[in-house]
Amino acid sequence: MTDAPIESAARPLSQDGPPPRLWLIDASAYIFRAYHALPPLTRKSDGLPVGAVQGYCNMLWKLIRDMKGEDGPTHLVAVFDHSEKTFRNTLYDQYKAHRPPAPEDLVPQFPLVREATAAFGVHGVELAGYEADDLIATYACKVRDMGGEAVIVSSDKDLMQLIGDGVVMYDPMKDKRLDEEAVFEKFGVTPDKVVEVQALIGDSVDNVPGAPGIGPKTAAQLIHEYGDLDTLLARAGEIKQPKRRETLIAFADQIRLSRELVRLTCDAPAPEPVDDFLIRDPDPAVLSEFLERMEFRSLLRRVGDGKAPQKEGSAFARQPSAPVATPRYGQTEVATPDQVHDFDRDKYECVQTLEDLDRWIARARAAGVIGFDTETDALSATHAGLCGVSIAVGPNEACYIPLTHDHEPSGDASLSGGFDFGLEPAQGEVREPLTQIDKPTALERLKTLLEDPAVLKVGQNIKYDLAVMARRGIRVSPIEDTMLISYVLEGGLHGHGMDDLARLHLGHETIPFKSVAGTGKSQKSFKHVELKPATCYAAEDADVTLRLYRLLKPRLATERLTTVYETLERGMPAVLADMELNGVRVDPDRLRSLSSTFGQRMAELEEQAHKLAGRPFNVGSPRQIGEILFGEMNLPGGKKTASGQWGTEASVLEELALTHDLPRAILDWRQLSKLKGTYTDALVAASDPTTHRVHTSYQLAAATTGRLASSDPNLQNIPIRTETGRLIRQAFIASPGHVLISADYSQIELRLLAHIGDIPELKRAFKAGLDIHAATASEMFGVPVEGMPSETRRRAKAINFGIVYGISAFGLAAQLGIDQGEAAAYIKTYFERFPGIRAYMDKTKTFVKEHGFVTTVFGRRIHIPAIHSKSGAERQFGERAAINAPIQGAAADIIRxxxxxxxxxxxxxxxxxxxxxxxxxxxxxxxxxxxxxxxLVVVRKIMEGAADPAVALSVPLVVEAKAAANWDQAH
Known part of the structure; x- marks a missing residue:
């Protein structure tokens, strides 16, 4: 496993697991609710007002306690108002002018509330010039765009405009999730229209003027009737009711201003990255001290401080004599008393002599199973320098062997991040000189251990460490990987990075990388970190890894998942490490030529777009595109997002491009821009300047279904069917005297659907080697395969590929360009002709609702937490995921x-x-x-027989393989 790279300050959750589930606490609302809900309270010792602080702490503790479970957050942050003056006061100097000042006894409690937030282990953020609601909107949009979920902990109606895909609200007082239905019940419109209704009705509390005399019901009625606010104001003269008509005409500018005042921005400068909000338990000592100082002794007894009685299952119960409670996921194994040891970093040893190294190697051989980790100076295993190696033989029995550290003589105590490493020497003290074992000698000794077949090396994401050591002539074996064991046990439930697993299973907060190397511009390479903090950080990684292995490995047997791990996961790190080291050759001259061609074509398209729009604009700006297409050209189908700007995603532009030239020019420009930035430019930068080979990095535990992910650079998303995509693939070439071979499974997911769903008609077609889409069309429409119109086959193909992804009549209609009624009829006919598919879907939905997971035919377990969500939309998503997972997962298992x-x-x-x-x-x-x-013969044989002998498929696997000079020709 690698430490965080020099460019990154922490080990990001997203690399090993699903996108984040961020809960955003509307802290300002919490404060006022607490203040008004409780009678005045003062601290007995000095009379300091603390009622709001106590109420806030109670509410925050209840939220932390209740948010555990499969729907709980992975990230949590409290968002505060920074000051009364914001950018809205620039727009309208009377904004919130009527609000009275904060109560005198509340003012001194504001800083205490922020201190309470930190004491409970919750990150707090605020931003000058913006309201808390704007920061909430910004982070919610960020997480939504990452494919994650944002849960806004508030009942504030102003935040309801954000609700939609990936964003919900949660009212903790009523223990109720607020979704689109709740918005409609409140405002009479969907969330995307809330801003327009609020612009009409105004807000007396915030002094937003609105339209005098127009209330919520009338506002909703008007928006429903005219579609949006701009249309309503443009056609106000058509309104029959005189008073309403006159109001809208007379106050049009005031209404537009009101819209800008109530609209939340998703573009506020986020003061901290989402990764910084990772869930963490509070430091019991810090929390205890704060509650004691506030004299909240009743709450102190309930929360627990290590001395007072603790509620069973408390997240703060970390006593060695008691089980470590699962922080968030109810199905996770809990450590038993004999497995729990306090972490004592003072016991970690820095190995600086050959005698000590030999002693540790002897201890490792005696142990037979060791935790193993490498520390490097960069992210890429194929180019990183090795800083040192860490080994663990038992709890707190771990060491770090520095090899290439080169730190400056002065330390920086500010990097301790709350961990006392003793970085600064006492006044007048001379720092000891840096002592390390000669690197070649140390590696020679370590090679005998790391290649010893009698010693099991356990790593966390060990693929990285295998590649690092292979470059130094060491083939680490045998190996185990705690990340992959966790992935097999609980794929889909949570991330599988070491920090997550340590927190989840051991109740331990690992040392953040930024606490030893710093952040931002001041961040330094790990090789420049002082040996004491480097030892604490590196040895802890090995220690945590070995503890996780001892806890998780036995569960494979008890949960009957050993075969899944052994046949689908354990062998993959070594295979992928070799592939990453091999890399693939690219032709940099061809890529540069393509970049130049794409750039010229983009300039032509930009000029064309400006002419079609009648004025210059930024073709890369969604906001400006929306204003032109829908605000100026009044093209149909425009819808605004939660941030208030027009949606200009590809699906919207594709539909407009059927009848308008400007959207097509924009789409073509976007496509070329993506290809240029993501591939032609990036691949040249990523290629080794000497070998011209690109070395991607594969993530084994990224997708719940077992699919691999590729990054730095991502080589899995290069377009296949477009001409420009083919041009990029032509730049992937073989070395002189060699050829590239592309071997591709033919329609593997449809074949697996035929097997898993036991579909006789599809099985017969595959066994006979028929064109499966033509055969499907023949079954559905009664048309002979011979001479079948291409359009008929195309429709069957769309259904074949869409059906197991839960395609709807709406989706199929959009894809085929037909009305929904016709699409619904196609889907109905499909299920009638292939009843086995409907039976498979119904059976799978029943199973996942009962068990919370589905399995592939090879035994991989894929958890679907959304199936038990309180949200109907999320449950439907869970059903679709459950239907697809056994098929996509089986395909992933086969290629593994x-x-x-x-x-x-x-x-x-x-x-x-x-x-x-x-x-x-x-x-x-x-x-x-x-x-x-x-x-070619060997490759086809292995791939086509990959399911054997575990599963005897009832349909043949077919591999199309070809050799050629470049990837495109071989494909």
Whole structure:
């Protein structure tokens, strides 16, 4: 496992798990609610008003206690108002002018509330010039756009405009989630229209003027009738009611101003990244001290301070004599008393002599199972320098072996991040000189241990460490990976990064990377970190990893998942490490030429777009595009997002492009911009300047279904069917004297659907080698395969690929360009002709509702937490995910089985062919020209037989494989 890279301050959750689920506490609302709900209270010792603080603490503690479970957050933040003056006061100097000043006895409690927030382990943020609601909107939009979920902890009606896909509200007082239905009940419109209704009705509390005399019901009625506020104001003269008509005409500018005042911005400068809001338990000592100082002794007894009695299952119960409670996920194993040891970093040892290294190697051999980790100076395993190695043989029995540290003579105590590393020498004290073992000598000694078949090396994301050590001539084996064990046990429930797992299973907060290396511009390479903090950080990683292994590994047997781990996961780190080290060659000159061509074409499209719009604008600005298309050109179908700007996503522009030239020019510009930035420019930058090879990094535990993810750079999303995508693939080339082989499973998910759903008609078609889409069309529409119109086949193909993803009549209609009624009829016919598919779907939905997970035919367990969500929309998403997961997951399992077997099969055949890339259902190899034909035979055999002997598929797997000079020609 790698420490965080020099460019990144922490180990981000998102690399190993799903997108974040961020809860945003409307802290300012909490404060006022607490103040008004409770009678005045003063601290007995000095008369300080503390009623609001006590109420706030009670509310915050209840939220922390209640938010555990599968729907709980991965990230949590409290958002405060910074000051009374914001950008809205610039727009309208009377904004909130009528609000009375804060009560005199509340003012001194504001800083105490912020202190309370920190004491409970909750991050707090605020931003000058913006209201808390704007920060909430900004972070909610960020998380939504990341594919995660934002839960706004508030009942404030002003925040309801944000509700939609990926954003809900939660009223903790009523223990109720507020979704789109709640918004409609409150305002009579959907969330995207809330701003327009508020602009009409105004807000007397905030002194937003609105339209005099127009109330909520009338406002909702008007917006429903005219579609949006701009249309309403433009057509106000048509309104029959004289008073209403005159009001809208006379106060049009005031109404527009009101819209700007009530609209929340999603573009506020976020003061901190979302990753900083990762859930953490409070420091019991800090919390106890704060509650004691406030004299909240009743709350102190309920929360627990390590001395007072603690509620069973408390998140703060971390006594060695008691089980460690699961922080968020109810299905997680809890550590038993004999497995829990307090972490004592003072016991970690820095190994600086050969004698000490030999002693630790002897201890490791005696232990037989060790925690193992490497520390490097960069993220890329293929180019990072090795700073040192850490080993653990038992709880608190861990060491760090520095190899290439080169720190400056003066430390920086500010980097301790709350951990006392003793970085600063006493006044007048001379710092001891840096002592390290000679690197080649140390690696020679370590090689005997790390390659010893009698010693099991346990890592966390050990693929990285395997690649790092392989570059230094050490083939680490045998290995286990705690990340992958967790992934097999609880895939879909939470992230599988070490920090998450340590917090989840051990109740331990690991040392953040930024506390030893700093952040931002002051961040330094790990090799420049002083040896004492470096030892604490690195040895802790190995210690945590070994503890996790001892806790999680036995569960594989008790939960009957050992075979899944052994056959689908354990062999993958070594295979992928070799693939990453191999890399794939690119032609930098061709890529630069493509970048130039794309840039010229983008300039032409930009000029064309300006002419079509009648004025210049920023083609890369969604806001300006929306204003032109819907505000100036009045094109149909415009809808505004929660941030108040027009939606200009691809689906909107695609529909407009059917009848208008400007949206098509914008779409073409966007496509070229993405290809240029993401691929042609980025691949040149990412390629090794000497070898011209690109080394991607694969994530094994990124998708719940078992699919791999690729990053730095991502080579799995290069367009396949477009001409420009093909041009990029042509830049992936073989080395001189070699060819690239592309081996791709043909329609593997449809084949697995036929097997898993036991669909006789599809099975017969696949066994006969028929065109499956033509065969489906023939079954559905009674049309002979011979001479079938291409449009008929296209419709069957759309249903085939969409049906297992839960495609709706609306989605199919949009895809085929037909009305929803016709699309619904197609889907109905499909299920009638293939009843086994409906039976499979119904059976799967029943199973997942009962068990909370589904399985693939190879036994992989995929948890679907959304199936038990309180939100109907989330439950429907969970049903669709449950139907698709066994099929996509089985496809992922099959290619994993093939990849694990492939290196040995190629070697046994005496071939030098190397596996370079995996792109979902496709494997890419590089082979010497002379052995290409033999390699094709071996590759097809391994891939087509990958399911055997575990599962006897009732349909054949077919692999299309071809050798050529570049990736495009081989595909």
């Amino acid at each position: 089985r093939a990849m694990i077997r492939m290196p040995a099969a190629l070697a046994e055949a005496g071939l030098k062919t190397r596996m370079l890339l995996q792109v979902h259902d496709e494997l890419i190899f590089e082979a010497p020209e002379a052995e290409a034909e033999r390699a």
